[in-house]
Amino acid sequence: MVIYPYAHLSNNLADPVTSMSILKEMERIAKEKGIEVHRAPFGWTKKLSFSVKGHPLAEQLKDIGKGKVVERKIEKKYYVLTKEGKLIEADKYEFKKGEEDFKILVEQEALGIKGKENPEPKYLKFMKKFGIEWEEMSDLGHMRYGPLGSFIIDMLGEYVSKVVSSLPFPVYFVKGTNMFNLKEKAIAEHASLFGQRMYVVNSEDRQLVLRYAACFQQFAMIKDWQLSYKNFPFGAFEIADSYRLEQSGELLLGFRVRKLLMPDMHVFCRDLEEAKKQFLVLHEVIHSEMEKLGRKYVSLYNLTSLEFLEKNKDFFMKLLEREKYPILICVYPPGINYYWLLNIEYHIIDDLGRAREIGTVQMDFGNAERFGITYVDESGKKKHPIILHTALIGSLERFMYTIFDNLVKEENPVLPLWLSPIQVRVIPVSSKYLEESKKVAVRLREKMIRADLDDREDTVQKKIRDAETSWINYIVVIGEKEIKSGKLTVRERKTKKIREMSEEELVKEIEEETKGFPKKMINLPLEVSKRPNF
Template sequence: MQNKLESLRHSTAHLLAQAVLELFPKTKLGIGPSIENGFYYDFDIKEDFSEKDLERIEQRMKEISKKNLKIVRESKTKSEAEKILKNQPYKLELLKELKTEPTFYTQGDFADLCAGPHVGSTKEIKYFKLLKIAGAYWKGDSKNKMLQRIYGTVFEDRKELKNHLHMLEEAKKRDHKKLGEQLDLFTFHKEGPGFPFFHPKGTVIYNELVDFWKKIHRKHGYQEIKTPIILNNELWLKSGHWENYKENMYFTKIDKKDYAVKPMNCPGGILVYKSKLHSYKEFPLKLAELGLVHRHELSGVLNGLFRVRNFTQDDAHIYCTKEQLEDEIKKVINLTGDIYGTFGLKYELELSTRPEKSIGSAAMWSDAENSLKNALESLKLDYQLNPGDGAFYGPKIDFHIKDSLGRSWQCGTIQVDFSMPEKFDLEYDGSDNRKHRPVMVHRAILGSLERFLGIMIEHYAGKFPLWLSPVQVKIMNVNDDVLKYANKIKEELEENDIRVELDDRNESISKKVRDAQNQKINYMVTIGEKEVKAKKLAIRTRDGKVSFGISTTKFIKDLKKEIEDKK
């Protein structure tokens, strides 16, 4: 079904291009791939597309679809292809770069340079919707011309399309960029595009994530390390980042020598390992780091907390023997499941094996792949096999979490690395008193903490569980006569490490409640004459449930239990 959907998405992108050319004949075509949940096509057109244009294009697509045009694959020579594409400069550029015989997919008068696959006829393309217009540099390079990108989605039946569009509407309401501003969590500024500024409330959530991460990692036998942000070019040359990742790195000079701001934590963590001799008796050795990394991203791909230029990566490196590998993989899978479960997240697993270009012997790959596979199967976990999609340095397991809207996010990863131990000549003393190369496992669970926080804002729609909420309780006084008692309650809550605010504005209680609800506060405490007299509290939950006559002692006890349970 997934392959059919991929073909359908790709064919709908072609249908979009055909409709645009019919309505705007002078348009120059870019590329139009299928992507997760849909497709897009890039266009070079004199005037910007409008929302009205989008409606016209979608209508023309429906008209073409009904014609039941056969979609035919044809091989061409390069010279034949050049004639077909003579008025399409971007396509000619792609043709020149093509190493294989060009293939075209034709439907009616429209033909596009494409490797496919596609569905058999335009009639099969029924349930689609054009979603938005965006800008995109040709080939993703800011030195190239900015093209107009039209995004769309398509499904095999009407119900799936309807459900997806409903999900997109829900996602708009949960947009973490809007909620981040509404809840006063973070901002971005022109003085640092792509670099998030966390406000006090956002920092509370961030720190709660960090504290939770540290506590659970200590419990599972990890030791935390901290490595420098800036390291000299010799390290990055040895690790391969200087050669393979330079475009994504930031550089500086210190004492006339080249340095780089780290884009990854691994090389620094390896230096910690190399700083002393190791014995097999120490293994498995688990070194974890919440390391701040910087990566240069093009301005066009920056997207709130989802795509930033600096973020904290929750990396860990496990050094172990070959015999310990499978057990260690199982432990990481279980730890990852525990962490995701705390946030109410389900996940899917993907096992990626040896690609064509790789390092390490066939035997090393086979052993590592079997360890990953056996770990998954012994835990009775379903997984999807992705043959040939591993990293060049080793096989991996990826975790795709599902949020409350059913959207998939790749966060966690477990990777066996054959490259770094070789490059850095890592060793340990074995039980035979000889030097051996350790097995090295990279793993991240949350991935980027900033990105994970963005996902959680949308997952919870800003309604954080009590343990994560920046303000857990809002106290509201009816009038100034009860302010002394309201302040006393506030102090008691603060003494018990409850995050509390007092709204003593000269506003009505209904206005205060409404404002607290807009701020997604978990509990609202109303203090009036009745509460002062009885020495009790009136408590309203975020979902509107109201309780009267609650003692402060019971309220605090219930809050602490809810925080401890992380519910």
């Protein structure tokens, strides 16, 4: 078979980059089917016909383009790398006691064993409590956030920005656009590696792709930077609004969505040794962030060849030291044109016993050259850096999902104090104590504590129940006794304990528990009665 461009049938030709990607894809498919194939820059026949048996009119079609892409099934090989450094085929590995979570990952990813049909996840009702839900007037897979949910997702963004800023190398915060032109060769090539899960927008004579991470913008920007070996290592970071056309049947609120907020960082390294060193730094941070939530990761290491593992065994053993379990290794077949050599997926096992990818880190050897990113080394020569891609806590949606999934088994579920939209609710016993209660709430707000005042004409019991179901961390009831003693009656949701403490003691306790986390006020009226019912 000879494949070459044939332009005579169309009055609306595709651009060269798109056309070449189609021709190359045709060549690849033909070769996979065992057909001897050649690709030529031009042809020598004057006739081209497409025939479909039983449908002769098909020959009259004027536009030929790439149809809907069907994901090809890639034959991967799976192994388990034990703590002792032994590589065992995944289907022959004998699981030990205490490796139940690891077994779930191996069965799901390597052995194709699916768990039983699960009911609706319990965390969904938790999210809806805070106004986090699907937007029905948009495309499938797009979320919306009410005032409380919006605060939560914003706080998670501030939190991950704080984590990134604490890394032992400079990280530059950047911003940019979310649309990129497919006529740009680097964009088209990178997009072709991602596959068909992309939103494409037509604008005048241009075909634009909505970014699915921060890669396009950061690489397009950093190619214009003048870099010296003295500048390395460094990171670039953005919480990128990203778009992925996930299959509708796989969408899951807060986990698998089509529009997401990706706290995407790229770490630029001079060479492999520096890349391995910084990879270990990111690996540690990813694990420690999940451990702060009381969870442990089970990890899947994707490789484009076993040779990379064998040549860098010491590096892999250092990675393995930080893992709780052995690691599942997935080796892609030769010739699959991915830009990374190593891609780690960090999974939790959720409340329903499913492996769910949250954090990720990749070692990229291709995109610096593809986008023209260079630096000048000690000898004055231009070189391409190695790029590490990472989402330290996953997307903001998935990190939020993890937090809510964490609470499913709790008797008294409540958000971490630093993340809770309302930390303290002040409840007067009657209207007689409303003004004094208001003063307490105002003073707490002045201390950067998110407090509000339930001034509604309801019973104290009803107000307390409402605060409990709203997951308010501390409920402060003020009446005659509290005013005379100067002590507040404080009910803590997490422990269900009722204590007497001074206002200063309450402030100190909250400040201690939220130390090191972002602090931010929420834009809500002080009085509960002034808010709509959202």
